[in-house]
Amino acid sequence: MAQKVTGGVQSVERAFELLELITNAGGEVTLSELSTFTDLPLPTIHRLLRTLVSLGYARQLPNRRYSLGPSLIRLGEVANKQLGSLARPQLKMLVDALGETANMAILDSDMVVYIAQVPSPHSMRMFTEVGRRAHLHDTGVGKAILAQLDDDTVRNIVTHAGMPTPTPNSIGNVNDLMTDLGQIRERGYSIDEEEQELGVRCFSMAVPGSPTPMAISVSGPVSRVDDKFSAQAVPLLRQAAKTIAEDLTLKV
Template identity: 80%
Template sequence: MAEKATGGVQSVERVFELLELITDAGGDVTLSELSSSTDLPLPTIHRLLRTLVALGYIRQLPNRRYALGPRLIRLGEGANKQLGALARPQLKSLVDRLGETSNMAVLDSDMVIYVAQVPSLHSMRMFTEVGRRAHTHDTGVGKAILAQLDDDVVRGIVTRTGMPTPTAKSIGDFDSLIADLNRIRERGYSIDEEEQELGVRCFAMAVPNAPTPTAISVSGPVSRVDQAFADRAVPLLREAAQAISDELNQN
């Protein structure tokens, strides 16, 4: 196998380049679309795709497009569990210091999926379970993630998923969402103001330089999660997000 000067195995690098291109394209592409997105020769792309199809990591659709395959699901689930395990000490520290439930979520196929949680000891708390999928536009973690993306990417996500409004306070149109995302970009954190569940407020922050869009949050009843809580929570969220980022980016 040929190796690059960096010590990387070229064929492995090419495989992951193709997988990431397909992911970035929304999960399925044509051969010509792949060819226009990479400098790899067409015969090389075709050979790598054929191998990935045979292994189940890519599948070819009836319309000849190539899509991510089912065997990647198991790898993704395993990676999410490991990401949750890595973040759990920081989430526990947030709960210990703030007294409210802490979560971590990642962007997965236009939705957020919760990959870790440390619950509050209070009997009254937000019931979000690990493994639950939710929309991006009406959750604290979702909006923190969207604020890291270009507006055109955000438009694509909410166009594909729709913008349901589970409460009267939920954002239901693209222009209002972009206005909120601009506020999030300016202050550095998002707020779910009873948009997912009435009576529950959430503060969330993106994890910087994460390999996949990721955010952490603290949430609880509006009676406890007020402005005084925010004044304490935001610096601690920033500290925890940076600590998780540092660990994720260790060589």
């Protein structure tokens, strides 16, 4: 749950607390379950939910459970575009310095969604469309994001989403994934070793302290994205992620 802001409007804080609790529960929850997750009185929860439902930010399902509402979709789409615009200068810096495609992606439930891209000038390059959703366990950005989460959350995500293996290099079980995430946490960045697409290597780094889990990456053909590339890319990714984190803080 997000930390409460001193001097904030209590009813607004409480409403967003409920939305975050519904999100953390997987997007669907009962009234009684919500009451166990928070210290708010049941009548207060019920009153806030009625307001959120009337505004379209929550829905009451036929089985009496509550879920996130359609009005959040529009807010999310606009927020994603703004995040992408904020990150674009840093992505362009990476492409200018490294010559390979740079992406930014965020966690979207149990998947990752790409929200910004600056393509490589090379004719042979990685093609990933903005708006594309992908699994977390076999992408550089996905693994960088997973490495920021606790083990129980990681297991819940990959259990729900599944672990398909699009290439022979893809990680196909939770234990191997946990081992890889341990290595990512130690070195501070992830590597997609032809796990999403044969012939493509990707280096990725999470944006520290971001309001929602997000990561940036550079990727390209293995013939160009080699050890020498890695030595150049990692410091630049670290600086870009730091700058994006600082820009996000300034926008709050």
